[in-house]
Structures are given as C-alpha cells and as structure tokens.
Amino acid sequence: MASAFEKLKATLADLQDEIERDLAERRANLRYRYERGRVVFEQDVRAKHRAARVRLGDFLRAARPAVILSAPVVYSLILPFVLIDLWVSLYQAICFPVYGIQKVRRADHMAFDHRHLAYLNGLQKLNCLYCSYCNGLVSYIREVAARTEQYWCPIKHARRLDGPHEHYPVFVDYGDAEAFGSQSARLRKALRK
Structure with a gap:
C-alpha cells in the first residue's frame, strides 16, 4: 500500500503532466514548433512579431533615466556569475566522481531561445540572454548543491x-x-x- 507521501508525489506528477499538456496546447496556439534545437514560427506569425518590435532608439527614449543608470550595476554581476559558474563546474568535475554522484548536466539548466523572438530588439535580446544565463546558472548551482546535500x-x-x-x-x-x-x-x- 502506498504511503500518503507517495500518493501526494503521484498526484504532483499527474499535475505536472497536466501543466505540460496545457503548455503544449499554448505552443500550438502561438503557432511555433521546436526543430533540431531551433524555434520555428509560422511565417505570418514571424511577420507580426517583426512589426511589433520597438526600435532601439524608441526603447531607450521610453526608459526612465534611473533604469538606464542602474544597468551597469545589473550587468556588473556577470563577473561573479561567471566565476561561480567556473568554480561550481570545477567542484563538480573533481568531487562528484570521488563521491560517486552523477554529474549535473549544465545544458539541462540553460536555455537561450529568446533570440528567436523577432518582437525583441537587440538590447532586449541581450537582456534576455543575460537573465537566461543567470537564472539557468542558479538552477544548475542549486542542483549541484542539492545533490551535495543529499550525499552529506x-x-x-x-x-x-x-x-x-x-x-x-x-x-x-x-x-x-x-x-x-x-x-x-x-x-x-x-x-x-
């Protein structure tokens, strides 16, 4: 007989499957597909996306000065993020084989697909690249730390x-x-x- 915890886990798995089905339906409604690692929109959708793009100059003129002035602070975090990325990857490469822990696939936590969105201008795509890297990195580090915690x-x-x-x-x-x-x-x- 399954414990209450196992029943809850099964319910959660069912809900996650339902969420994934809903997301697949939304993808179909937005008329794109994923082929060989690339997002492909239907041609008329891509044209609408290009028409919705805000030109870089207009985008910058609409930004509040405080937002522009704070951008260097935001982007300065790239240095510690890259350093921790290298350090955690080195830690995992050295320690996980010693402990017999399966390594975390970094690529499973990184997604850089916003560049395929034609409604984003170059700066918006750069911002998305930055956020995708930082959030993917945090996810990767969290999984490395979680496996370490489970071991120790x-x-x-x-x-x-x-x-x-x-x-x-x-x-x-x-x-x-x-x-x-x-x-x-x-x-x-x-x-x-």
Missing part, C-alpha cells in the same frame, strides 16, 4: 522552507536520528542513477 546531510530542517529543491522531500525528518543512520546510504546510492 539529507536531513529536513526544523522549520518550513519556502521553495526547497526537488530532492528535499525524500530527506529524513529533522530529529529522526534512527532514519538518518538507516537511510543515508540509500539516499547516497540514489544519486548514482
């Missing part, structure tokens, strides 16, 4: 977390020393799949 310390916290990673639900309950002793090896082994 798969224990839930005493208080509720807002948005825990997807490995968290299988961690042992806070204060359950017996489960930590008996389940840690199983949770480590699960990382090898």
